[in-house]
Amino acid sequence: MDEQEANNKASRAEFALGDSEDEYRPDVQESCITPANIPCLFSRVDSSDLIFHTPKQAKIYGKYLFGDVLGEGSYGKVKEVLDTSSLCRRAVKIMKKRKLKRIPNGEINVDKEIRLLRKLGNENIIELVDVMYNTEKQKLYMVLEFCVANLQEMLDSSIDKKFPDWQAHRYFVQLADGLEYLHCQRVVHKDIKPSNLLLTSGGTLKITDLGVAEELDLFTNDDICFTSQGSPAFQPPEIANGDESFSGFKVDIWSAGVTLFNFTTGKYPFEGDNIYKLFENIGKGVFQLPKELDEQLADLLNQMLLYDANKRISINQIKCHSWYCRKHCELQDFIQIPGNNETNDPHRGMTVIQFLEELHGRNNDLGSEAEKPPSTLVFMKDSYPVSEVKTLRAHVPPPGDQPSLLHENKQNVSPAKQQSTARSVTNERLTLPLDKKGRKSSRFKSVCDVS
Numbered sequence: 453m454d455e456q457e458a459n460n461k462a463s464r465a466e467f468a469l470g471d472s473e474d475e476y477r478p479d480v481q482e483s484c485i486t487p488a489n490i491p492c493l494f495s496r497v498d499s500s501d502l503i504f505h506t507p508k509q510a511k512i513y514g515k516y517l518f519g520d521v522l523g524e525g526s527y528g529k530v531k532e533v534l535d536t537s538s539l540c541r542r543a544v545k546i547m548k549k550r551k552l553k554r555i556p557n558g559e560i561n562v563d564k565e566i567r568l569l570r571k572l573g574n575e576n577i578i579e580l581v582d583v584m585y586n587t588e589k590q591k592l593y594m595v596l597e598f599c600v601a602n603l604q605e606m607l608d609s610s611i612d613k614k615f616p617d618w619q620a621h622r623y624f625v626q627l628a629d630g631l632e633y634l635h636c637q638r639v640v641h642k643d644i645k646p647s648n649l650l651l652t653s654g655g656t657l658k659i660t661d662l663g664v665a666e667e668l669d670l671f672t673n674d675d676i677c678f679t680s681q682g683s684p685a686f687q688p689p690e691i692a693n694g695d696e697s698f699s700g701f702k703v704d705i706w707s708a709g710v711t712l713f714n715f716t717t718g719k720y721p722f723e724g725d726n727i728y729k730l731f732e733n734i735g736k737g738v739f740q741l742p743k744e745l746d747e748q749l750a751d752l753l754n755q756m757l758l759y760d761a762n763k764r765i766s767i768n769q770i771k772c773h774s775w776y777c778r779k780h781c782e783l784q785d786f787i788q789i790p791g792n793n794e795t796n797d798p799h800r801g802m803t804v805i806q807f808l809e810e811l812h813g814r815n816n817d818l819g820s821e822a823e824k825p826p827s828t829l830v831f832m833k834d835s836y837p838v839s840e841v842k843t844l845r846a847h848v849p850p851p852g853d854q855p856s857l858l859h860e861n862k863q864n865v866s867p868a869k870q871q872s873t874a875r876s877v878t879n880e881r882l883t884l885p886l887d888k889k890g891r892k893s894s895r896f897k898s899v900c901d902v903s
């Protein structure tokens with residue numbers, strides 16, 4: 453037997469297994485390898501257990517580069533996108549025509565939402581940036597300003613499902629501003645609830661989802677409505693009792709009252725095992741406020757959840773109420789925006805980065821540490837074009853190089869600097885009146901060249 457053959461024999465024997473699946477016996481002779489032993493070498497896997505990880509492909513539609521799914525509603529998915537011309541982070545609601553046809557009033561509601569959002573413009577109302585229609589795929593894209601979270605997610609993530617008083621007050625003030633604007637434009641929202649209140653990374657509240665909103669006749673003096681399609685737990689007694697007509701504005705006041713109740717107690721004023729029981733309870737209008745609740749807050753809630761809509765507090769009166777006008781000390785810890793469970797990202801960073809890297813390459817090819825372009829922490833407000841960011845230090849790549857990209861790159865920043873930056877951001881946000889988030893990642897990005 454020559455040396456080569458001896459080596460082969462030895463290596464074959466190395467893989468001959470013993471009785472136990474994990475035990476291998478280098479001493480077992482080649483003759484011991486039989487077809488019966490083979491299953492021990494390759495454990496059997498059912499085809500249904502096989503998961504193929506096909507790499508995600510970058511997708512561009514129009515000038516938008518698509519990122520991950522942000523959430524899904526009854527009308528369709530909402531995805532994060534990057535406007536490649538302005539470098540603004542956006543959200544796009546994708547709706548299939550076929551699905552809209554199956555939803556009662558689906559197409560009418562979407563048409564109405566687009567029409568309304570196009571004409572509205574207020575800091576506390578979500579901005580519609582663009583609308584696109586793909587005739588081939590029969591899909592409608594509503595490009596919206598980007599928000600980092602909705603208030604329902606934040607409530608769900610907190611231990612007792614509520615906000616501290618001052619944080620609830622901060623959101624409620626913005627909700628009242630947004631509602632006041634809508635009512636001045638003679639628009640009744642009809643579906644105010646925490647999941648329809650979004651937050652930008654700067655902590656600004658945005659009222660969204662105007663799919664069931666109603667634009668009142670400009671030439672009449674009243675706010676009488678005849679239909680409602682809002683979420684049951686947030687509906688007032690006049691709707692639960694099936695009144696034929698009702699004041700639209702007072703419906704929004706009631707829903708905002710249920711929302712404030714939920715913000716501050718973690719509960720709902722009316723509950724029921726099914727919609728009939730729930731409407732029966734709302735219809736009676738009797739609810740309990742927790743005894744420990746702040747007196748002024750209890751008074752405001754009682755006035756917002758007044759059974760008689762004619763006597764229910766108006767938005768102007770809310771803005772003069774003592775709880776509303778009072779300064780609220782930021783004593784308790786605030787409820788932070790939870791991380792993204794899907795992507796395991798505690799900071800909800802930009803999900804388009806992976807696709808930018810796929811399209812333009814990673815920054816692996818950078819030379820030595822000394823040759824790397826400077827990496828700078830910049831304040832990047834999600835809705836501002838990067839060109840407006842004063843602290844941005846642009847690296848102009850040599851001709852022929854790939855274009856520079858926005859890239860999250862914390863490695864180039866010392867841990868001490870990261871920590872101190874995070875601290876100052878948190879403190880800064882705590883003192884800002886509209887700030888709620890207090891986290892660094894979505895606001896702070898580092899910019900480095902990727903070539």
Ligand SMILES: Nc1ncnc2c1ncn2[C@@H]1O[C@H](COP(=O)(O)OP(=O)(O)OP(=O)(O)O)[C@@H](O)[C@H]1O
Nearest residue numbers: 522523524525526527530543596597598599602661
């Ligand atoms: N502009 C946005 N920025 C970031 N996330 C958003 C934006 N708009 C919606 N989302 C998220 O996408 C998800 C789906 O929103 P969508 O408005 O389609 O449905 P919904 O209001 O949750 O449900 P439904 O439409 O059934 O009432 C939600 O989790 C919402 O927080």
